[in-house]
Amino acid sequence: xxxxxxxxxxxxxxxxxxxxxxxxxxxxxxxxxxxxxxxxxxxxxxxxxxxxxxxxxxxxxxxxxxxxxxxxxxxxxxxxxxxxxxxxxxxxxxxxxxxxxxxxxxxxxxxxxxxxxxxxxxxxxxxxxxxxxxxxxxxxxxxxxxxxxxxxxxxxxxxxxxxxxxxxxxxxxxxxxxxxxxxxxxxxxxxxxxxxxxxxxxxxxxxxxxxxxxxxxxxxxxxxxxxxxxxxxxxxxxxxxxxxxxxxxxxxxxxxxxxxxxxxxxxxxxxxxxxxxxxxxxxxxxxxxxxxxxxxxxxxxxxxxxxxxxxxxxxxxxxxxxxxxxxxxxxxxxxxxxxxxxxxxxxxxxxxxxxxxxxxxxxxxxxxxxxxxxxxxxxxxxxxxxxxxxxxxxxxxxxxx
Amino acid sequence: xxxxxxxxxxxxxxxxxxxxxxxxxxxxxxxxxxxxxxxxxxxxxxxxxxxxxxxxxxxxxxxxxxxxxxxxxxxxxxxxxxxxxxxxxxxxxxxxxxxxxxxxxxxxxxxxxxxxxxxxxxxxxxxxxxxxxxxxxxxxxxxxxxxxxxxxxxxxxxxxxxxxxxxxxxxxxxxxxxxxxxxxxxxxxxxxxxxxxxxxxxxxxxxxxxxxxxxxxxxxxxxxxxxxxxxxxxxxxxxxxxxxxxxxxxxxxxxxxxxxxxxxxxxxxxxxxxxxxxxxxxxxxxxxxxxxxxxxxxxxxxxxxxxxxxxxxxxxxxxxxxxxxx
Numbered sequence: 001x002x003x004x005x006x007x008x009x010x011x012x013x014x015x016x017x018x019x020x021x022x023x024x025x026x027x028x029x030x031x032x033x034x035x036x037x038x039x040x041x042x043x044x045x046x047x048x049x050x051x052x053x054x055x056x057x058x059x060x061x062x063x064x065x066x067x068x069x070x071x072x073x074x075x076x077x078x079x080x081x082x083x084x085x086x087x088x089x090x091x092x093x094x095x096x097x098x099x100x101x102x103x104x105x106x107x108x109x110x111x112x113x114x115x116x117x118x119x120x121x122x123x124x125x126x127x128x129x130x131x132x133x134x135x136x137x138x139x140x141x142x143x144x145x146x147x148x149x150x151x152x153x154x155x156x157x158x159x160x161x162x163x164x165x166x167x168x169x170x171x172x173x174x175x176x177x178x179x180x181x182x183x184x185x186x187x188x189x190x191x192x193x194x195x196x197x198x199x200x201x202x203x204x205x206x207x208x209x210x211x212x213x214x215x216x217x218x219x220x221x222x223x224x225x226x227x228x229x230x231x232x233x234x235x236x237x238x239x240x241x242x243x244x245x246x247x248x249x250x251x252x253x254x255x256x257x258x259x260x261x262x263x264x265x266x267x268x269x270x271x272x273x274x275x276x277x278x279x280x281x282x283x284x285x286x287x288x289x290x291x292x293x294x295x296x297x298x299x300x301x302x303x304x305x306x307x308x309x310x311x312x313x314x315x316x317x318x319x320x321x322x323x324x325x326x327x328x329x330x331x332x333x334x335x336x337x338x339x340x341x342x343x344x345x346x347x348x349x350x351x352x353x354x355x356x357x358x359x360x361x362x363x364x365x366x367x368x369x370x371x372x373x374x375x376x377x378x379x380x381x382x383x384x385x386x387x388x389x390x391x392x393x394x395x396x397x398x399x400x401x
Numbered sequence: 402x403x404x405x406x407x408x409x410x411x412x413x414x415x416x417x418x419x420x421x422x423x424x425x426x427x428x429x430x431x432x433x434x435x436x437x438x439x440x441x442x443x444x445x446x447x448x449x450x451x452x453x454x455x456x457x458x459x460x461x462x463x464x465x466x467x468x469x470x471x472x473x474x475x476x477x478x479x480x481x482x483x484x485x486x487x488x489x490x491x492x493x494x495x496x497x498x499x500x501x502x503x504x505x506x507x508x509x510x511x512x513x514x515x516x517x518x519x520x521x522x523x524x525x526x527x528x529x530x531x532x533x534x535x536x537x538x539x540x541x542x543x544x545x546x547x548x549x550x551x552x553x554x555x556x557x558x559x560x561x562x563x564x565x566x567x568x569x570x571x572x573x574x575x576x577x578x579x580x581x582x583x584x585x586x587x588x589x590x591x592x593x594x595x596x597x598x599x600x601x602x603x604x605x606x607x608x609x610x611x612x613x614x615x616x617x618x619x620x621x622x623x624x625x626x627x628x629x630x631x632x633x634x635x636x637x638x639x640x641x642x643x644x645x646x647x648x649x650x651x652x653x654x655x656x657x658x659x660x661x662x663x664x665x666x667x668x669x670x671x672x673x674x675x676x677x678x679x680x681x682x683x684x685x686x687x688x689x690x691x692x693x694x695x696x697x698x699x700x701x702x703x704x705x706x707x708x709x710x711x712x713x714x715x716x717x718x719x720x721x722x723x724x725x726x727x
Contacts, residue, residue, distance in 0.1 A: 037697060074696065078650040079553060080450075080640070081686065087446050091571075108555045109646050128552065135555070173543050174550025202543070 025065040026325055030056075030312065031095040033085060033110065034125055036074035039228050040102040042258040042299075044125040046072075048100045048308040050295050054288075055312035064320055071095065075106050082106035086113045096325050097122065097315055100308050104128035104175070108135060115139045118327050122315060124307030127254070128175075129390060132354040136397035139327065140353040141314075141334060144276050144307030147175070147254075148390040149359055151182025151225075153274035153383050154251050157361040158221055159190035161380070163249055167219035168197035169210050169234060171226035176202065179253050180225040195219040200226070207234045211241050220249060221272075227254040236267050244270035256302050260364055260376050268376075271364040277303035277343055278362060278377050284342030300374040306343045311355070314339050347385055352397040359388040424725060428673070429587075436579045445571040446643065451683045452582040453640040458663040458675030460632035463589050466670035467601045468625055470520070473528040473657050474535030475633050477515065478508040480652030481538055482634030487554040487647035488547055497560045497568060497642050501581070504638030505631055511538070512630020513623070520622045532654065539652045553648030557641060574643065581639050585632050590672060592628060601625055662700070666707050668714025673727050677716050 032052050034044035049072045056068045071093065075082035082101065089095035090113070098114060098121045101107040107126025114121040115137040122141045123131060129148035131140055155166065166187045170180040176199070184194050195217045198210045204226075211234070214222045222243065224234050231252055244250055255273040279289035279300045288309070292301045301309075318333035319325050339347040339355060347357035362377035370376065392400050439448045461475050486504030489495045495503065519530040542548045549555070559568040568574045592598055604611040604618050612618050641647045650656065659682065667678025682700065689696045711718040720727040 037695075076686075076696070079555075079646055079648045080644045080650055083644050083646065084446055084450060084687065088444050091446075092444055105552045105555075105646075105648050108552055109644075109648075112556045112645065130552070174552065177550075 025067055026319060028061075028066060028068045028097070028316075028319065028325055029093065029095045030068060030070050030097045030099060031086075031089045031093075032070060032072040032099045032308070033075055033082060033089075033106075034072075034100040034102050035077050036072070038077050040077065040125065042262075043256045043302045044100050044102045044304050044308075047292075047296050047299070047301060047305045048072075048124070050292060051301065051305040051309040052099055052312045054292065054295075055309045055316065059313055059316045061316060066316070066319065068316070075101070075103075077103045077106060079103075079105040079109040083109040083113050086110045087117075090114070090117045090119050096120065097312075099312060100125045100304065102126055102304065104130075107131060111135070111137050111140045120315070120327055120331065122308075122311035124311060125304045129395070132350075132352040133390070133395035133397055136352045136395065136399055138331060138353075138399060141311060141331075141349055141355055142353050143311040143355045144303050145359075146354070146390075147179055148182055149388050150253050150274055151179050152186040152390075153359050153388060154253055154272060154361060155183045155186040155192070155223065156190045156387070157274070157381050157383055158249070158251060158272060159187055159192040163220045164192040165195050165219045166192055166221045166223050167195045167214045167217045168223045168225050169207070169214060170197055170199045171202045171204070171230050172199040173202045175227065176225045180223075183223055183225060183253060200230070202226075202230065204230050205233065207237045208241070210234075211238055211243065215241065215243055215246070215248065221251050222248055224250065224252045228259075231255060232259055232263055235263055235271060239267040239269075256304070257300065257374070257376060258302055261299075261374065265365060265367040265370055265376065268364045269366045272380070273362055273364070274359055274383070275303050275362060275377075276357065276359055277301075277306040278360065278379070280375065280377070281360075281379070288342055310339070310341045310344050313341050314349070314355075350389075350392060352392060352395055352399050354389055354395075356385045356389050358385050359383040421726065425590075428727070429590075432586075432673075432676075433583065436583065439579075440572055440575045445575045447683075447687055449571075449575055449578045449643045450640070450687075451680050452578050453636050453643060454660075454663065454683050455676040455679035456582050456585045456636035456639070457633050458660050458667065458679045459586055459589050460629045460636060461660045462664045462669060462671075462675040463592065463632065464625060464629035465664065467593065467598065467605060468622055469605050470523070470622070470626070471528045471661070472519075472531045472626075472629075473654075473661070474515070474531030474533075474538075475629075475660050476652050476654060476656035477531075477535035477538035478512055478630040478633040479637035479640075479656060479660075480542065480647070480649075481511050482508040482637035483641035483647035483651045484542060484548055484554065486638035486641040487557040490560060490642065491554060491557045492547070495560075496564050497562055497577075500560075501635065501638035501642060504641070505634040508634025508637065509627050509631035512627045512634075516623050516626030516630065520619055520626055532657070535652070535654060535657055539649070539654070542649060542652045548647075551649055553646055554641075555646050557645040557647070559642055559645060568642070578639055578643060581635065585635050586676075589632065593672070597621070597624070662704060664714075666703065666714055668717035668720070668727075671714065671716045671720060671727050674714050674716035678714065681715075 032049045034048055035041050036045050052070050061068045073085045101110050101123050102125025104126050107123050120139050124144045127147050129146040131142045168180050170176045198213050200210050251272040260268045289301050318330045322329040322333045335349045344357040349355045361380040363380050457479050465471055482504035485507040486500045489503045490500035515534045561567050663678035663682050664675050668674025716727050
């Protein structure tokens, strides 16, 4: 219902501004560029294509005089392949908007190409906060999450809950370092204390010695500043050591629901994490996620899928309002119109390209509390949009005056 | 590589007479014509990517085809040069040709260091030693402050060639890359057919005999290794300018594996084989990108078919059928 209301609202807006209806149908081509074969295929992959298709259908593009074609490709998490596809899409295939782009290096590379060619990229899967910071671009919109929000979200929320002393297990590469730095700063700022930290080689297999160190540090929370396979292995081994049963809290800084699905609740129970979206939050998310799962072999959407849906929807609205697909006009509309969709609620696209919305602190349920597959999270607290994202003046983005 | 070398490596072409020389001239002219036509047939950036990988495979083939040394660490030179080139162009503000030159020299130097230690061993030990060094380079690229960790060096400017000719146009850049490729390729051809190349062949066929004839075998091998590393660096540096980025993909061990695959599919020890192999592998990755995980499956199937059905590679088989050297 909310959706139709917005659509009506924007249509009226478009009518009032007098731009839209006189013109020929607008032909749009959207490219979903993500990992379709590697480690991020589950959390982005084909699901993101489905999400984009659903956005086009829910928006009713056909009835509004728009023809929208969606293409997709596998960048194999390699920035050079990603940039090659992006160039080719824009130069020879006439793609107007590139979506998703997981893996920070690929996202940065594509953002650079898109800026050079003056098209638009809306990132959902890529995480680096540099996209809206030192490497920001007038052609980039960053949805769903970023490393700053994750590094801050979980620590701040947990310290507020009284979990004050922290120990970090950090992947020894730039991503891990950045995450730990942001998270430590957040812990200290919220009045917590850092008991210690240990770096593990990337990628790692055996985390027992780090976990034992973390256990004996006596810290209330063990923060995992790693991702993907490293994070999964750490959580598995932590459950074998009985760390959460021993009273310590395990907090993953970058965890997606597909990873919890892979871990199973037995191993993952009690894990604290921050995410932008969970399918079972309200009627809007449930309704959408059910439709999504029907088309995605029964698998529930990740926050990345939700982000692709929401960003596509916002883009289509902006095109409609602008009455053209011309980049400057559409970007201006996207930044001046508040975002509103059933999945992320209300928010805005800031001048630096960051889309803001509430974030949530979740706790993974114990097997006994779960009603079945994908019933994994219980919501602990809401991180309001105002606190969830890096303040505009701290990103070092040149677009912020 | 002991035993009968023709089993492991197909007959390496050597220009013996004027007839051979003439058919090579024709083939080179044909290649040059193809290079000129290519950007009008396919997307220029894709064409440049093929050329960069083709040059990389040519460099790799120079080493294995002429010394029988299977390096499993060539990504170190390819990616190392990409990083140096990207850094030189972006941070030091060098023009692209100087940046690529810096990258090439850096990887030749790296080749000298790694080569000096690894050519003391042969066969699987040599492969493992080079792999170990390449992993060190990978680790360095992951950790060193100037490489940008897993984000790599992004937004490398293409700049102006010799400070005057803007390379931001894809077609202009393509022809620069084509010239670099052709120069590197002809250099390899020249090396293969020089007195040095003949000595290398003698060493590969029978090392003790070459030693007994008074050749300093290790010096020859080292020089070949450095040449191969330098040309791989030339390819990597060019790629960094084309894609405007240097990333961990370029130094990862998968890249070392990919170049072996390209060379084997095209035809190890043939002159044109690596080019064909690179063209096939890069095309697969590019045109099957929308098929997702099928890319790796198809690559694997092709590799298996190649190894089982025509071990001397595509060009090798054609050369045998036509009874000419290619």
